Every structure is written in C-alpha cells, then in structure tokens.
Amino acid sequence: MNNQILFLKMYLACIFVLAYGISFCSANTEGQLLELEVFVQSQFAENENMKSRVAELEGEVATLVAENLEEEFETKSGELKGVETMAEKEELPKSEHNGFSGHxxxxxxxxxxxxxxxxxxxxxxxxxxxxxxxxxxxxxxxxxxxxxxxxxxxxxxxxxxxxxxxxxxxxxxxxxxxxxxxxxxxxxxxxxxxxxxxxxxxxxxxxxxxxxxxxxxxxxxxxxxxxxxxxxxxxxxxxxxxxxxxxxx
CATH class of the missing domain: 2.60.120.40 (Jelly Rolls)
Structure with a gap:
C-alpha cells in the first residue's frame, strides 16, 4: 500500500513537471514570436524610409542633370556671353545721309x-x-x-x-x-x-x-x-x- 501511494505521488509529480514545462515553452515561444514581429515591422519601416530617400536622391540627380544640360546649351549656343550687342551699345547718331535710311x-x-x-x-x-x-x-x-x-x-x-x-x-x-x-x-x-x-x-x-x-x-x-x-x-x-x-x- 505504501508503495502504491509513493508511486502515485511520483506520478503526480511527473505530471506537474510536464505541465509546467509545456506552459513555460508555450510562453517562451509566444515571446519570441512577438519579438520577431517587432523586428519585421522595424525592417519594413526602414525599407520605406530607404525608398523615400532614394526617390529624393533621384529627384536631386534629375535637377542637377537638367541644370548641367541648360548651362552647356547656353555655353555652346551661345558663345555670346560677354559679346556686346547693338542693344547694349549707346544709340548711334543719325546719319545726315538721306540716300539710304534702312538699318x-x-x-x-x-x-x-x-x-x-x-x-x-x-x-x-x-x-x-x-x-x-x-x-x-x-x-x-x-x-x-x-x-x-x-x-x-x-x-x-x-x-x-x-x-x-x-x-x-x-x-x-x-x-x-x-x-x-x-x-x-x-x-x-x-x-x-x-x-x-x-x-x-x-x-x-x-x-x-x-x-x-x-x-x-x-x-x-x-x-x-x-x-x-x-x-x-x-x-x-x-x-x-x-x-x-x-x-x-
């Protein structure tokens, strides 16, 4: 009879330990899943920030290219920088010659x-x-x-x-x-x-x-x-x- 009681106690103790182990593992797994979810969300937010920064950089590059092309065009078509035009000169005195008045x-x-x-x-x-x-x-x-x-x-x-x-x-x-x-x-x-x-x-x-x-x-x-x-x-x-x-x- 004593042996049976001892065996029963040992059996109940094993069941308690097993139940506690299962409960502990379940709680630990849930915590890991929460940590993993937080990490994934942070990576997603960082990825969105990187996309936004890349778009800004692309806009800056496009602006610089447009400015460079405009400056190159003005320089070539031009080559007129520093050239004095007739509009910048003083008004010429009218000629007293009446044979030809067209300018x-x-x-x-x-x-x-x-x-x-x-x-x-x-x-x-x-x-x-x-x-x-x-x-x-x-x-x-x-x-x-x-x-x-x-x-x-x-x-x-x-x-x-x-x-x-x-x-x-x-x-x-x-x-x-x-x-x-x-x-x-x-x-x-x-x-x-x-x-x-x-x-x-x-x-x-x-x-x-x-x-x-x-x-x-x-x-x-x-x-x-x-x-x-x-x-x-x-x-x-x-x-x-x-x-x-x-x-x-």
Missing part, C-alpha cells in the same frame, strides 16, 4: 556672324588714320562699330574681309586691313591722270581670308596718299566706299 540690326543667335557698312560722304584721310564706314546696313551681333570703324569678331574662327575704296580724279592712295595692329591686306586705288572721258573715278576692291581671335580689332586705314591727305570718295550717284566681313567657320 538692319538683329540679335539672332546664329552660327555665323556678318556686317556690312559704307561711308555716307567723301572725306580726306591722313596716313595711318582709320576710315570710318559710318552707315551700317547689316550687323547681326554688333560686330562692327561705325563710330570708330573697328570690327570685333564675337568668336574665334576664319573670316572673310572685303573693302572697296574709290579715288576721285587725279588721286592715288593705298588702304590696308589691320588685324590686331598687323597689316593683313593692302590695295592701291589709282584714278585717271586726265579726265578726257568717263568719270575719272577708279574704285578698287580687296578680299582677305584670315584666322581671327574673338575680340580682335579689325579695321581699314589709310596707308599712304597724295599730299597731306587722301580724299576717299563715296557718293550714291557714283560709287560707295564699303567694308564687310562674315565668318566662314
């Missing part, structure tokens, strides 16, 4: 530049004096200034320069193209010694192709003449004295 000044940003100007009246020039072609008919970027007769190419490149000068009766003189202080071309105009027939006027034209740097000073000047000064003829009824230039490439 064409545009600010088109093209790939080539050109100007054309002529003298409105006769004038006597001393040696090495710059000839001012005071009436400008074409100048798409303000390359030429009729107030001082100087052309300044806006960009470096190969340019064509041509000028026509006329000498009245019994006059002879030479004119030259000067680029940055150096003679780049010269031509002599020699009229008739006698005027038995015709007008006695001989115009001469020169053409020069030259590599020019941006901002170079290019102008036509009297090289040598007859007497104290040489009279340059420019009259709509006879002949015009002109100066033109354009970019080849």
């Amino acid at each position: 064409l000044f545009t600010r088109a940003a093209g790939s080539s530049w050109a100007f054309h100007a002529y003298r409105s009246r006769n004038r006597c020039y001393n040696s090495y004096e710059t000839i001012e072609f005071d009436v400008e008919t074409i100048d798409n970027v303000g390359m030429y200034d009729p107030r001082d007769g100087i052309a300044e190419p806006p960009v470096s490149g190969v340019y064509v320069f041509t000028w026509t000068v006329a000498a009245p009766h019994q006059t002879k003189f030479a004119t030259e193209l000067v680029i940055d202080g150096r003679m780049a071309g010269v031509i002599t105009t020699d009229s008739d010694a006698t005027q038995s027939s015709g007008s006695g006027t001989h115009p001469a034209t020169a053409v020069v192709v030259a590599q020019v740097n941006a901002g170079s000073h290019c102008y036509i000047r009297m090289r040598s003449g007859t007497g104290d000064c040489a009279n340059v003829l420019s009259d709509d009824n006879i002949v015009r004295t002109t100066f033109s230039s354009w970019q080849l490439f």
